[in-house]
Amino acid sequence: MTHYAYFIDLSVCAGCESCTVACQNKNGLRPELAYTKVHRYETGTFPDLKSSFVVNQCLHCDEPPCAEVCPTGATYKTVEGPVLVDYEQCIGCKYCIVACPYDARVFDEEQRTARKCTECADRLVAGRKPACVETCLTGARVIGDLDDPKSPIHEALKRPGTVQMAGTGFYFRLPEGITKDALADGGGTGVVRAWQSVLQPAGQLIMGGAAAALLASAAAFAVKSVKGGGTGHGHD
């Protein structure tokens, strides 16, 4: 079975943004929309400064909150790994934008849909690399199948300073002196899960309980009137 892992070596990223442009080109995105973005991250105090480029994009979570909150099921996780969207089903409610821990969903005002990176699933199926990997000038991006022993991904993941993003198949190699703080922490999904798996079911249960109680009450009065007991105004 295919089990994709994606590696980005931030220690060699030159911040050229070729990945951003190649992705926009491949996906027909207007300039203001980008699935993969490159930021400069700076830390320390002058003159002891460190800086790195940081990549921000969909990490194709193992259990994607964006798919969990999607009311129509437009966003879904594939068995191979990529998280995809059926745009015919997207109603533009933006729940996914709110739920995503990596700020990776982009709203297309023209299409009125919340778009995202596909990990170039169509290319992967055809045995090709994603546009961002193919175009990366410094070879910072590597994708491969963890179940394929010959994949170059295994060598890449052995590079020192490589960290896995929890709950995803994404790995970043950080430059010396840069800590994991530079990367999005993927937190804040607790409230999303509580909303979906506790609050909404509880709310529906309370409504169901109310409906059941009033049906029971109506039934009790119906039985009473059949028996000819009247409605018996208790506090009159």
Next chain:
Amino acid sequence: MATTKSGPHIQGEKVFRFVLAERIAHWSHAISFLVLLFTGMALVVRGAAALLGTSVMQGFGLTHRIVAVVFTLVAVPALMLGARKSAGEWVRGSFRFDRDDLRFLAGFPKDFFGLKVTLPDQGRFNAGEKINSIFQILGWFVMVVTGWMLVWKDALPRGLARWTLATHSFTALFLGAVVLGHIYLASIHPHARPGFTGMTSGWVPAWWARGHYRKWFEKLPER
């Protein structure tokens, strides 16, 4: 339809209970709430959105936002303009519970299921209606604030947007449960439904008002 604005009074076998502004506030709130609940719940009930299809869901989204304007802007001004004094008393009174109110609440479940119980005398609104009022007043505020925040949810800090969504949908479902109870009591429950006309013509049967709201009824000016 009686259109008197002279406040509570008795006329023959009828008692005047709600002025026009109170009825407008009630029905604008009730109808807009039900439309909002229906269009909003399509996002909550699993499978509903997929079943209804994209264009219906987008129509629901638009309807939700338009009706939200009515929900937000009609009831409070209607009460302020047409029933300021009685609305003020209603709000203040809703948060005050005396001994009789507590005894009423203890006995209410029996009355709800048609069992024999003697309930204590109540004021203009009984303790159950006070609780409904508290939920409606606070619920309205929560739904309006979180709802309008959600129109711009992608501009809010993510953590805040997540809490806002969770609060909005849970409060909506909770109020949905409350309103089911209210509709049942007001239109079906044999002990409570004689009061329904209070929200249509404004008048209710005197015998019912005497039994239901004795403390209020006894203070009414005769004619």
